[in-house]
Amino acid sequence: MAQVLEFKLPDLGEGLTEAEIVRWLVEVGDVVAIDQPVVEVETAKAMVEVPCPYGGVVTARFGEEGSELPVGAPLLTVAVGATEAPASPAPSTSSASSASSAGTPAAEEPSAGSGNVLVGYGTGAPAARRRRIRPERVGTSAAPAPAPVVEHEPVPVAVPAAAGEVNGRQGPVAVVSPLVRRLARQHEIDLRRLAGSGPDGLILRADVDSAIRRAEEAARAQTRTTADGPVVAEAPTAGAAAPAAAAERIPLRGVRGAVADKLSRSRSEIPDATCWVDADATELMAARAAMNAASGPSGGPKVSVLALLARICTAALARYPELNSTVDTAAREIVRLPGVHLGFAAQTERGLVVPVVRDAHTRNAESIGAEIARLTELARTGKLSPAQLTGGTFTLNNYGVFGVDGSTPIINHPEAAMLGVGRIMPKPWVHNGELAVRQVVQLSLTFDHRVCDGGTAGGFLRYVADCVEQPAVLLRTL
Template sequence: PAASGTAPATAATASAADEAAPAAVAVAVGAVNGQGPVPVVSPLVRRLARQHDIDLRRLAGSGPDGLILRADVDGAIRQAEETAATARVAEAPGRTPAAPVSPAAPDAERIPLRGVRGAVADKLSRSRTEIPDATCWVDADATELMAVRAAMNTATGPSAGPKVSVLALLARICTAALARFPELNSTVDTEAREIVRLPGVHLGFAAQTDRGLVVPVVRDAHIRNVESIGAEIARLTELARTGKLSPAQLTGGTFTLNNYGVFGVDGSTPIINHPEAAMLGVGRIMPKPWVHQGELAVRQVVQLSLTFDHRVCDGGTAGGFLRYVADCVEQPAVLLRTL
């Protein structure tokens, strides 16, 4: 009901649907604390304000001629809740909020960035802060590569050996590509303003563990064959799984291979593993429609993405590296030239 001394609401103005009616409509003027009229139409708005102790006189209406709408009251309620939440945090012992927080923040779970997670956070933040990175990608037909791998793993007799993983084949392709494009096997000395090209390839590979993401390093990958690289990847992966990797096995990489396809995704834009200059990302290998030899066929397709430090090379070099990797994936015989 309207407060004493105010005009009674008509049927048109009593409805919440008339909240935004033009000023020409008869406006019920509600008094607050007996201190004069407030431009408000809807009983819903007045009731909502009373329920949340909102002084309508302090609100600037956003409707025609300063009419106070429900949106104005809702905004005042949110602001009051945020102010109360900030005050609660500020009064907590030993806690000083750096900035206003949402009403739910005091009850939120806080997870310290320590250990592996903290180290990863620091490294990724530094990478994005210091390195002007760019990403290029290409889809490749991996059908022949998968066929070669199957042939290797089904071989019998004296030629038989340990099972070869897709990651080991891609790692060997990377070392061959880096031999052709050494700009990407480098780092930047920011103080000296120099690009430092590194003589050997120490290949890191991303491994997800219960303790978080780690990047073990295969030392001297450039002088290893597929079997040797595969065996070292398997050994380091087991150490990572059991949490037994030493600091030396997690540092000193010059290039990183990231197979995020194991998570069932096709593509990504990898963040460079600082202070390296590039990372190759590999999506899942999936059967997809593909034009092969002029005809539509179902082929095993993979997306390859290269994130590179634009200080060490331009797009032509990065594109050449990625295209060579894709060519080796599509035609593994190309790799034989460098073995």
């Protein structure tokens, strides 16, 4: 006998409380293997494929694509030990015989749950290819496989709704999404009167939205009716002003919502200040060209300007550790952090993200550059994990890629400082007492005034500028 186990949306880590369903990777009736990704969700930090810890037949999905589910809400149910997808009507003798003679293969026997799986990553077993089991083609002669022993206690699955009349016939209401049910209750929509547009008459959110719109239109038409009869709208006269277009409303959720929350918290909690300086980056650019030329055509990856600036930042933080800290507001303490986990701002199609280079203080420029390149590629493809987007202690923001010279960046809460870098471009500059065209860049430092005063912030920024202007200064710290 098969056991129907309920798989709930797991805690994806880093304090996340909800996730948006981006794309279902399985359908009802599909056979899934242990740790096979079943749904792609977007959290406030990353896009994650969620693996199922059970193997068996998917019997129900909860939530539609585009809807948000809280952590702990039902995600799907799996019949563990089932050899066929559940079918409501029992087939007749003749149909069962024909189905049996069709030779439809049964689903593989599922094994036990995967146990303690790192959610979002699985145990590394290769995912099995999806196979759709159609109830009308499954033979009744096959004996069901024995139910395996699972580590998790089976969770009883409630029937989606009480039986009642559905579109003129008796049967359960075909709704599996709790969000759809809640939306219908809020707008007093009788689900038993709706015809679902989903598979097997499943009622989707679009069906409920359509019913809500019809109800609203009926209500508006009723308000326009007077005791003498319906009011006929007059045709618009020539030259009349067109109705104003409705304002577009964009939900603040996902990455955009997380950025909004963090920036708002930063502005409300951190008394920040900004200082900036122009620096002659001609020597830094020459040093970079020499490094890359020395590596040769096949001597490895090229060193980027961002990697050199990141290495300069780690050297500056070693001299000014006050800026590699955070503030414990509850204890009223400044917490100086032992290592530098360097975040760098990256603009993607999903919004602004800040990947983190772990232990940047132990890396050289080449190692930092390779890690930045790796994390940037993951950011562009939306494959960064929540762990790769959290835990930073200092952020480097290269807004010069947008063609701007300066900015006053907002601190990435709960960090204490952020270095902003503008574009490097030729400008007139006094060099060795003479006017010359040099490669000039503007550097700006936004810092938490609680962790240090202007003297410390100015010293940090001046050291960074000195390393940009004279890269040999950095040799003293290597």
